[in-house]
Amino acid sequence: MKVLVVEDDPDTTEMMRVIMKRAGHVAETAATGEDGLWMATEFAFDVVVLDWDLPQPDGLEVCKELRARERWMPILMLTGHAGIDKRVAGLNAGADDYLTKPFAPQELTARLNALGRRAPRERPTEMSAGDLVFDPAAREVRRGETTIPLRPKELALLELFMRRPDEVLSRAEILDQAWDMAYDGMSNVVDVQIRQLRKKIDEPFGRETIQTVPRVGYRLRSTTAPAGPEPVPAG
Incomplete structure (x- = not known):
């Protein structure tokens, strides 16, 4: 949040x-x-x-x-x-x-x-994308029956994506929402943090929940998908 x-x-x-x-x-x-x-x-x-x-x-x-x-x-x-x-x-x-x-x-x-959980509209106690479940009150993440420990920044990133499923978020937008205004780093910190997040929530399970959209940013798939080639946008 x-x-x-x-x-x-x-x-x-x-x-x-x-x-x-x-x-x-x-x-x-x-x-x-x-x-x-x-x-x-x-x-x-x-x-x-x-x-x-x-x-x-x-x-x-x-x-x-x-x-x-x-x-x-x-x-x-x-x-x-x-x-x-x-x-x-x-x-x-x-x-x-x-x-x-x-x-x-x-x-x-x-x-x-x-x-x-109330803002800006009533939100569920738990949020899910396929078999990936995030409990914002307990700050707990599960893939099926497996609990996945995440660091605070990884939790913040996952929460941002799960509150906006299937939306493409630019690196600048992710920086704005998941880092405070005092942060003056470059957007590659987003790539690094998302890479670490994928290693925990996707790679061990053969999933691709967070998808790279080339030249644009990232999005979280609201349904479980196996890992595979990333689509290239037209044009």
Whole structure:
């Protein structure tokens, strides 16, 4: 998932970035409500984590404005206030869930995974392509009865493909969705990471789930296919 964290405390921001990276998510950050509102309006995110106690505009106003602009990604509101009135106000403003500081890393991860299954439309608990199954909540991948351990970046790539089956994704688009904006590397990192992913989910099983589309990018086949020659596009 690609998550926007809008939080003015740098220590909290860095902690959440580390938690999300370990869970295989990509985190972008904004330190003010104004910047968070602009990023959430201009770019696509699966979930927004929004601190209530931002300098003006505060998190509540940002949440209201996002919904007024018809930005419907799930919003997880953070606050140091545990009172029921705050929670009700946040939910009434359009937030989907509420987390009180301080929070355990496991709870943040669980709530993000649950919200991610809602965005931008209701998603299944598990996603599949033939006999390849990905459980985004457990961060678990299986091919048939075999569990396949993946590293966080490999999980992020597989999740991106499985959320958009049969779509051709360019290297630039993959970089944008699976790496954060601070990454300044070249697109060959995509080829390297996909090669590693194939070695784990495809090659040992004689499959070709992730297909190269020459001169364009990659796509994930929604049905199981044996490994074979890659088609060359016309023209």
